[in-house]
Amino acid sequence: MESIVKKRIQQVRKGDQDAFGEIVELFKDRVYHVCFRMLGNRHEAEDIAQEAFIRAYTNIHTFDIDRKFSTWLFRIATNLCIDRIRKKKPDYYLDAEVSGTDGLTMYSQVQTDDPLPEEEVESMELQESIQKEISRLPDKYRSVIVLKYIEELSLKEISEILDMPIGTVKTRIHRGREALRKQLRSI
Amino acid sequence: MNTCPENIVLMMHDYLDEEISQEKEKELKVHLQSCEACKTHFHELKKTVALVQSTSHIQAPGNFTQNVMAKLPKEKKKAGVERWFHRHPLLAAVAVFFVLMGGSLFTNWNGGEELSFTQSEQVVVEGNTVVVPEGETVQGDLTVRNGDLRIEGTVEGDVTIVNGQQYMAGAGGVTGEIEEIDQAFEWLWYSIKSAAKELGSFGSDE
Ligand SMILES: [Zn+2]
Numbered sequence: 340m341e342s343i344v345k346k347r348i349q350q351v352r353k354g355d356q357d358a359f360g361e362i363v364e365l366f367k368d369r370v371y372h373v374c375f376r377m378l379g380n381r382h383e384a385e386d387i388a389q390e391a392f393i394r395a396y397t398n399i400h401t402f403d404i405d406r407k408f409s410t411w412l413f414r415i416a417t418n419l420c421i422d423r424i425r426k427k428k429p430d431y432y433l434d435a436e437v438s439g440t441d442g443l444t445m446y447s448q449v450q451t452d453d454p455l456p457e458e459e460v461e462s463m464e465l466q467e468s469i470q471k472e473i474s475r476l477p478d479k480y481r482s483v484i485v486l487k488y489i490e491e492l493s494l495k496e497i498s499e500i501l502d503m504p505i506g507t508v509k510t511r512i513h514r515g516r517e518a519l520r521k522q523l524r525s526i
Numbered sequence: 527m528n529t530c531p532e533n534i535v536l537m538m539h540d541y542l543d544e545e546i547s548q549e550k551e552k553e554l555k556v557h558l559q560s561c562e563a564c565k566t567h568f569h570e571l572k573k574t575v576a577l578v579q580s581t582s583h584i585q586a587p588g589n590f591t592q593n594v595m596a597k598l599p600k601e602k603k604k605a606g607v608e609r610w611f612h613r614h615p616l617l618a619a620v621a622v623f624f625v626l627m628g629g630s631l632f633t634n635w636n637g638g639e640e641l642s643f644t645q646s647e648q649v650v651v652e653g654n655t656v657v658v659p660e661g662e663t664v665q666g667d668l669t670v671r672n673g674d675l676r677i678e679g680t681v682e683g684d685v686t687i688v689n690g691q692q693y694m695a696g697a698g699g700v701t702g703e704i705e706e707i708d709q710a711f712e713w714l715w716y717s718i719k720s721a722a723k724e725l726g727s728f729g730s731d732e
Contacts, residue, residue, distance in 0.1 A: 364595050469578060
């Protein structure tokens with residue numbers, strides 16, 4: 340996989356835009372998923388995930404080909420997510436309750452004409468609650484929790500993505516887990 | 527709870543990060559057996575992790591890639607040509623054949639053949655190559671026509687090479703943009719496209 344990615348990057352650098360399309364195909368789900376868990380909203384996740392790929396494209400010459408592409412891409416994506424979270428912070432605090440309704444769009448999008456079995460509805464409600472609690476985490480904890488538990492990345496990779504020492508990543512994961520523990524206790 | 531060693535919670539987290547020594551793990555387990563509060567705490571942490579991991583994987587919307595591609599800045603023509611050749615080798619060969627049959631490839635293309643370049647005291651000419659020697663700095667843009675350019679020093683501006691190639695030595699540098707224009711190539715591309723249009727049935731596969 341890495342060698343295919345490297346080959347495509349070299350083609351992109353020569354100006355072949357279609358090669359970039361293949362890179363987007365390979366990584367779109369992972370990037371979108373991380374953005375969704377970070378932002379808790381499908382529209383914003385799509386917006387930011389697209390922006391991440393566009394920035395990766397326009398800055399492709401700055402990527403060090405000897406490193407892992409996904410690390411670089413996730414770095415762009417998480418930075419954009421954190422920027423977005425910080426920008427919308429004021430209204431987030433104003434209507435902390437309402438912010439949970441973002442999850443509802445996810446629920447309604449999945450809904451089909453067939454009525455869902457009760458268990459499935461319960462599981463979706465549970466998913467929404469979990470997402471809501473993740474979205475309530477301060478961004479510095481949210482990013483490490485998402486990268487560790489949603490993307491299942493190693494502490495080392497997370498430290499490279501977020502550009503901070505492994506010790507700091509560890510501390511933030513601990514604090515993030517403690518915060519979530521208190522929030523999710525009643526579930 | 528006040529009697530619990532302070533580092534018990536730390537051990538729980540090290541355990542969850544799979545970074546705990548056997549010794550500490552044993553110490554943790556012994557404590558959990560005797561302490562309800564810590565046992566609950568540990569259970570809640572494990573539940574938290576399980577809940578976060580239970581969230582379903584969601585996929586990017588169906589038109590995601592198309593939307594990204596539509597927003598990218600326009601690509602340079604040259605890559606498009608290379609890809610076109612790559613994708614339509616037969617059509618390209620036929621087109622080239624028609625162009626050559628017309629005997630017009632080299633007769634229609636006759637731009638000024640002589641080497642010319644932006645006058646500058648810092649450059650030297652070696653045969654058909656303009657050289658910016660090591661240690662020299664050209665202030666401003668540099669254009670070279672019908673010849674190659676070798677940069678060992680520095681160009682503080684944009685570099686344009688028409689019908690030639692640019693080589694950069696290890697220490698060489700250009701502060702502005704570098705553009706290579708191959709007029710013969712562009713002309714060939716134009717001819718191929720025109721020929722392809724006339725080919726009708728072949729062209730329909732584009
Ligand atoms: Zn205890």
